[in-house]
Amino acid sequence: MGWMRRAKVARDDPDSTGATNTVNEHQINNEGQRSNINSLPNELLLLVFYDAIQSHDNCSAVLAVTCRRWRNIVIHEPKFWGSILLGSCHPLGKYRLWTMRIGTHSPPRRISLIIRGGPSVYIEPEWIQLFDALKARTYTIQSFHFHGNSESLSWANLRMGGFLCEEIYLHLDDRLSMNSSISAALSEPTWPTPYPPPLENSISPKILSFRQA
Structure with missing residues (x-):
């Protein structure tokens, strides 16, 4: 929601070109990070998730609500729970x-x-x-x-x-x-x-x- 507010300010303020660029870069970076990890096959994601789950007891619950693909992977693996x-x-x-x-x-x-x-x-x-x-x-x-x-x-x-x-x-x-x-x-x-x-x-x-x- 923060980047949405910044985007509105940038749109309303003609002198805020820098702010607009920052917002766009932020969105592009986030989308790039998501696409990079989601390009991995399920077999590798399972290994990444399993390693993360060992470090925190709430990790499975977080992964299950991150996105549809991660949810489908996690909820069908009882060992993650x-x-x-x-x-x-x-x-x-x-x-x-x-x-x-x-x-x-x-x-x-x-x-x-x-x-x-x-x-x-x-x-x-x-x-x-x-x-x-x-x-x-x-x-x-x-x-x-x-x-x-x-x-x-x-x-x-x-x-x-x-x-x-x-x-x-x-x-x-x-x-x-x-x-x-x-x-x-x-x-x-x-x-x-x-x-x-x-x-x-x-x-x-x-x-x-x-x-x-």
């Missing part, structure tokens, strides 16, 4: 869509959960229904990433019935510790002492990263 980022933007709907796209396939699943809010989050129907769905899941979470405070972590642990997963990454913003970072690869399953352990008869997760801001 092994990870998901759930935050403040429609987490329940996003989770349901994610499980639908995975279908009957069983890729290693990585869930990143961001809770940036106070106690009001705990009574929001969408969050309650999301955690009910997570608690009722029939799959194992391979890797669980949590971003929030200790109160939210305890609430999530309770609502999910314990963290049934192999790996946990905790990124807490409590500022309870003098150390700004605690990170270790632990050989034995463990759990930070200030927080409740998973319920009995569940998989004991390994804390691979535990950080406090």
Whole structure:
């Protein structure tokens, strides 16, 4: 929309030839970049997308709404939907869509959960229904990433019935510790002492990263 406003200014102002040229160059460059990557065959795009998806849990969701071709490629590849980022933007709907796209396939699943809010989050129907769905899941979470405070972590642990997963990454913003970072690869399953352990008869997760801001 910004370039459209600049184009209008350029059209209305006879002295703004430079602005018009800038707008045209911007459009040409963008169109050129899109045509360059879209000239690649699907086989190469799959490799590019797969590499990008490894770096961010929300990448698949972004690729699926970029353009029609990319959407058709991504939504028909269940392996691209092994990870998901759930935050403040429609987490329940996003989770349901994610499980639908995975279908009957069983890729290693990585869930990143961001809770940036106070106690009001705990009574929001969408969050309650999301955690009910997570608690009722029939799959194992391979890797669980949590971003929030200790109160939210305890609430999530309770609502999910314990963290049934192999790996946990905790990124807490409590500022309870003098150390700004605690990170270790632990050989034995463990759990930070200030927080409740998973319920009995569940998989004991390994804390691979535990950080406090």
